[in-house]
Amino acid sequence: MVFSNRVLAMEGVVFLELQDSECALKQMIKVLEKIHAGKNRCVVVIVDGCFSAADMNDTQKMLIDSIYCLPVLTLAMISGSCTGLGSEISIACDLRLIHHQARLSLPRLDESNDSGFKRRLGTALGIDGEEKAGALLGMMLDSEALLRLRLVNGILKFDDIQVELEAFLRKILNGKSEDLLASIVECFNHYKKLGLQNNRTVLLGVESRLFCRLAKLEFQKRSCI
Amino acid sequence: MKKYSTIEYEELRKVGILSINDPPSNRTGKIFFTEFYDLAINHLSLSDISGLVITGTGRHFSCGAEIGELLACVAPFTVLDSSGETAALPAWYVENKAAFCMIHALKIPVVAAINGLCIGSGLELALCAHARICGKGSVLGLPESTFGFLPGLAGTLRYAELLGLAKAMEFTLSGEMLGVEEAFAIGLADITVPKAMVLEHAVKLIEHIAIQPGGYKKEIMPRYISAYLSVCDLQQKPTHQEVV
Numbered sequence: 001m002v003f004s005n006r007v008l009a010m011e012g013v014v015f016l017e018l019q020d021s022e023c024a025l026k027q028m029i030k031v032l033e034k035i036h037a038g039k040n041r042c043v044v045v046i047v048d049g050c051f052s053a054a055d056m057n058d059t060q061k062m063l064i065d066s067i068y069c070l071p072v073l074t075l076a077m078i079s080g081s082c083t084g085l086g087s088e089i090s091i092a093c094d095l096r097l098i099h100h101q102a103r104l105s106l107p108r109l110d111e112s113n114d115s116g117f118k119r120r121l122g123t124a125l126g127i128d129g130e131e132k133a134g135a136l137l138g139m140m141l142d143s144e145a146l147l148r149l150r151l152v153n154g155i156l157k158f159d160d161i162q163v164e165l166e167a168f169l170r171k172i173l174n175g176k177s178e179d180l181l182a183s184i185v186e187c188f189n190h191y192k193k194l195g196l197q198n199n200r201t202v203l204l205g206v207e208s209r210l211f212c213r214l215a216k217l218e219f220q221k222r223s224c225i
Numbered sequence: 226m227k228k229y230s231t232i233e234y235e236e237l238r239k240v241g242i243l244s245i246n247d248p249p250s251n252r253t254g255k256i257f258f259t260e261f262y263d264l265a266i267n268h269l270s271l272s273d274i275s276g277l278v279i280t281g282t283g284r285h286f287s288c289g290a291e292i293g294e295l296l297a298c299v300a301p302f303t304v305l306d307s308s309g310e311t312a313a314l315p316a317w318y319v320e321n322k323a324a325f326c327m328i329h330a331l332k333i334p335v336v337a338a339i340n341g342l343c344i345g346s347g348l349e350l351a352l353c354a355h356a357r358i359c360g361k362g363s364v365l366g367l368p369e370s371t372f373g374f375l376p377g378l379a380g381t382l383r384y385a386e387l388l389g390l391a392k393a394m395e396f397t398l399s400g401e402m403l404g405v406e407e408a409f410a411i412g413l414a415d416i417t418v419p420k421a422m423v424l425e426h427a428v429k430l431i432e433h434i435a436i437q438p439g440g441y442k443k444e445i446m447p448r449y450i451s452a453y454l455s456v457c458d459l460q461q462k463p464t465h466q467e468v469v
Contacts, residue, residue, distance in 0.1 A: 073394075073398075094390070094391065094394050095391050095394060095395060096391055123390060124389055124390045124391060125389050126385065126386055126387060126388060126389040126390070127386035127387065128444075129389070149389075150388055150389040150391065150392045150411060150412070151389065151391065152391065153391050153392065153395050171399050171401075172395060172398040172399050173398075175371065176370060176398065177373060180370060180373060180374065180375075181398075183375060184370065184375060184381075184394065184397055184398055187375065187381055188381070188385070188390060188393070188394050188397075191381075191382065191385050191390060192390065196382075196385060196386050200382070203382050204322070204326065204379055204382060207375065207376075207377060207379065207380075207381050207382060208311075208314055208318070208319070208322060208377060209310070209311040209314070210311075210375055211299075211374060211375045211376070211377025212299055212300075212303040212311050212314050212315065212318065212377070213303065213305060213309070213310065213311045214373065214374035214375055215295070215296055215299040215300050215303065215374050215377070216299070216300040216303045216305060217373075218296060218300070218372070218373040218374050219296040219297070219299075219300030219301070220300070221373070222293075222296070
């Protein structure tokens with residue numbers, strides 16, 4: 001176990017550990033239902049080890065959807081090599097950090113057993129991601145390859161990965177208001193939901209709406225000071 | 226050709242060269258946006274140039290907008306509804322964003338020639354280009370989140386398209402500034418060259434694309450860049466293209 005039991009002392013950061021039992025997954029869905037923007041700043045999902053590569057059942061699909069659409073920032077902490085559900089959950093998160101020895105096995109899928117993974121992977125990869133995603137399915141990728149593909153935000157190289165995780169979280173969360181965090185997550189959730197291939201006008205409209213709202217709030221705040 | 230106070234525009238061998246011209250920092254203030262809109266809508270969209278280079282006069286591409294001025298132009302004219310959501314956008318902002326998006330939608334190659342600082346709305350303009358050539362020592366970033374708001378001129382979407390969602394979200398959240406090496410490694414910069422050669426390579430890349438058969442398609446810009454690098458004997462390979 002790479003991850004120690006020391007509790008990371010950051011306000012508004014929730015830790016969930018992915019476990020491969022139906023009961024644990026249902027509990028995780030319940031916890032996610034109670035997580036709301038504002039009160040919680042980030043959900044860290046710890047993915048450690050192999051998970052069955054079999055077809056996704058309804059509970060697993062529901063968990064993936066809950067994470068993908070969560071109005072709170074999600075970060076997959078990939079501390080062990082994973083397949084199946086582990087890979088699906090990792091790609092469903094907004095951000096990903098990986099231990100240098102961990103690997104991610106992308107499922108080999110066809111139309112009959114793809115519950116949206118290929119589309120999610122394609123969107124995660126960027127504008128030309130759809131084509132790339134098809135080529136990557138079925139591949140086992142190490143941390144360096146994942147970083148080159150920009151599928152992970154960073155590689156954690158030391159034994160005490162909690163220190164590195166904490167530094168990363170501070171970099172992205174410190175000094176950010178609840179409104180700002182929620183707006184950035186909402187903006188990117190639209191990109192995830194609608195994809196980057198089409199709907200450009202709609203996506204630009206989302207950014208405009210959120211930018212103007214935040215600019216107004218910031219202007220009001222500065223006027224008060 | 227109309228004269229502008231914050232923009233210089235000239236045509237060189239059918240390549241348009243647009244320089245943000247308010248040195249030393251080349252701020253994108255209210256006057257710049259008004260002039261840029263006029264140039265983009267009334268001239269560039271109707272021009273017969275074979276490509277467009279966007280650059281900055283002097284040491285820097287652009288340090289972006291002055292925050293106080295930007296907020297004063299946007300906030301009073303934004304209408305929020307009773308639930309606090311945006312009900313109406315300022316016309317000035319909508320026009321400026323349309324001008325930026327029009328540059329991205331041009332059917333001719335648009336190349337940003339970047340030196341020095343390329344920050345905030347300056348980088349958003351560079352992201353509207355189809356390729357970015359950066360001089361050594363350039364610094365790129367969207368620091369808006371550190372001032373309490375989002376990039377609003379297509380920066381978040383262009384980040385997502387170019388860098389993938391995870392890196393785009395990380396840099397939008399952190400507002401981190403990237404040196405040219407990191408910008409190149411993640412795909413934000415397409416070519417890095419010595420400072421003095423940035424503009425020359427931007428014009429040459431456009432001229433290289435102009436002689437390719439089949440007409441210009443911005444979707445295959447990475448292929449034009451690879452071919453151009455081979456012709457120039459510049460050995461560069463973005464690491465993000467190595468896996469697939």
